[in-house]
Amino acid sequence: MSKVKTNIAMSLDGFVAGPNQSESDPLGIGGMQLHEWLVSLKAFRETHGADGGDVNASTPIAEEILGNVGATIMGRNMFGGGPGPWVDDRWRGYWGEDPPYHHPVFVLTRHAREPLELEGGTTFHFVTDGIESALQQARAAAGDKDVSIGGGANAVQQYLAAGLLDELTVSLVPILLGEGARLFDNLGEPTPTLRQVQAVAAPGVTHIRYVRGEAA
Amino acid sequence: MSKVKTNIAMSLDGFVAGPNQSESDPLGIGGMQLHEWLVSLKAFRETHGADGGDVNASTPIAEEILGNVGATIMGRNMFGGGPGPWVDDRWRGYWGEDPPYHHPVFVLTRHAREPLELEGGTTFHFVTDGIESALQQARAAAGDKDVSIGGGANAVQQYLAAGLLDELTVSLVPILLGEGARLFDNLGEPTPTLRQVQAVAAPGVTHIRYVRGEAA
Numbered sequence: 101m102s103k104v105k106t107n108i109a110m111s112l113d114g115f116v117a118g119p120n121q122s123e124s125d126p127l128g129i130g131g132m133q134l135h136e137w138l139v140s141l142k143a144f145r146e147t148h149g150a151d152g153g154d155v156n157a158s159t160p161i162a163e164e165i166l167g168n169v170g171a172t173i174m175g176r177n178m179f180g181g182g183p184g185p186w187v188d189d190r191w192r193g194y195w196g197e198d199p200p201y202h203h204p205v206f207v208l209t210r211h212a213r214e215p216l217e218l219e220g221g222t223t224f225h226f227v228t229d230g231i232e233s234a235l236q237q238a239r240a241a242a243g244d245k246d247v248s249i250g251g252g253a254n255a256v257q258q259y260l261a262a263g264l265l266d267e268l269t270v271s272l273v274p275i276l277l278g279e280g281a282r283l284f285d286n287l288g289e290p291t292p293t294l295r296q297v298q299a300v301a302a303p304g305v306t307h308i309r310y311v312r313g314e315a316a
Numbered sequence: 317m318s319k320v321k322t323n324i325a326m327s328l329d330g331f332v333a334g335p336n337q338s339e340s341d342p343l344g345i346g347g348m349q350l351h352e353w354l355v356s357l358k359a360f361r362e363t364h365g366a367d368g369g370d371v372n373a374s375t376p377i378a379e380e381i382l383g384n385v386g387a388t389i390m391g392r393n394m395f396g397g398g399p400g401p402w403v404d405d406r407w408r409g410y411w412g413e414d415p416p417y418h419h420p421v422f423v424l425t426r427h428a429r430e431p432l433e434l435e436g437g438t439t440f441h442f443v444t445d446g447i448e449s450a451l452q453q454a455r456a457a458a459g460d461k462d463v464s465i466g467g468g469a470n471a472v473q474q475y476l477a478a479g480l481l482d483e484l485t486v487s488l489v490p491i492l493l494g495e496g497a498r499l500f501d502n503l504g505e506p507t508p509t510l511r512q513v514q515a516v517a518a519p520g521v522t523h524i525r526y527v528r529g530e531a532a
Contacts, residue, residue: 112486112500112510112526113330113498113499113500113501113503113507114329114330114498114500270328272488272524274510274511274512274524274526274529275507275509275510276500276503276507276508276509276510277507278503278505278507282329283329284328284329284330284492285329287329287492287494289494291329291491291492291493291494292492293491293492294328294490294491294492295490296490296517296520296521296522298517299515299516299517299522300515300517301512301514301515301516301524304512305512306512306515306522306524308488308490308517308522310328310490313490
């Protein structure tokens with residue numbers, strides 16, 4: 101069966117976004133630094149239709165993240181927008197008219213709306229009946245390919261806490277944000293168990309891959 | 317000049333001790349799991365006078381941690397004990413009559429007492445006038461060797477925030493403790509900058525070495 105996987109960039113002090121996240125600054129203060137290792141890569145730039153970029157030890161990690169994904173699930177803040185634009189069905193999210201997904205994307209929300217079909221194969225579907233329903237729909241859309249939990253922290257936490265995440269790659273960036281959104285929070289009791297399967301040192305980041313562990 | 321360095325084992329969710337730390341359980345619930353990679357090593361067992369143990373990718377890291385150290389600085393909780401035993405100068409700490417340090421150890425405390433000389437070259441000195449004084453005394457005692465900040469979290473935080481830590485190795489253990497003592501907390505503004513210099517995957521742990529970065 102296809103895997104449910106996520107990759108998330110985290111500061112050394114545990115944050116996946118900086119403080120003061122807003123509609124105009126969704127990653128918060130300093131949060132963009134978490135993604136510098138990725139956006140500088142040739143493998144990333146290609147999926148966004150741009151030339152150039154680096155090839156280094158992060159490249160195979162990025163290819164694994166970006167490759168073999170048939171559907172993505174994300175929280176509503178990652179689709180784009182706070183309460184202002186969200187309530188207007190004309191709002192088309194943060195991702196432009198040709199989003200980099202090129203496959204169906206399922207957005208976790210409490211606000212029902214019709215699917216939003218954009219260019220390049222990306223259609224946003226809005227799921228109002230919870231994470232398990234979203235996963236079921238994403239699995240059906242992905243076929244033999246993997247389902248990626250795109251983020252943010254809250255979406256990843258919910259799938260991790262529910263034991264629905266097969267594989268988690270943390271890209272640990274050597275910055276201290278001091279405050280912001282924590283990845284490993286709200287996980288309930290007992291906390292999920294993980295098994296480390298790989299660690300890769302790359303310029304300015306260490307990628308560590310975990311799979312779901314034995315029940316404690 | 318000799319380095320000021322520390323190695324600290326941290327859970328994936330950022331804790332260096334579990335919840336409910338007490339005199340009888342100084343690492344808190346689940347905290348001992350943070351050190352399993354270390355205590356199983358031959359290199360560690362030797363310093364404690366024990367035979368056997370594992371040799372693996374953690375071995376060179378442990379040798380680097382344990383080697384070339386001329387003095388250690390630690391917080392009073394790591395010396396041993398809460399307010400109960402501490403106020404009694406007959407209290408000899410957690411480390412037994414032949415502690416594994418074999419060099420001078422400087423304990424940060426508000427409670428002055430005479431140095432405690434134990435077997436095997438370990439003498440505990442009690443420093444009541446702050447982290448800079450402790451470092452000055454430790455440097456003098458260490459000579460050409462390094463000064464190690466032994467822990468706990470609070471002592472490491474103070475040296476990191478003050479810009480006095482040259483090198484920090486985080487041994488990231490794939491467990492989620494949920495709550496406890498956070499390593500990266502109380503760091504003030506601006507947060508310290510770090511540069512990643514090495515990452516090593518080992519059984520059940522990833523060791524990442526950082527050095528002090530440029531001032532932001």
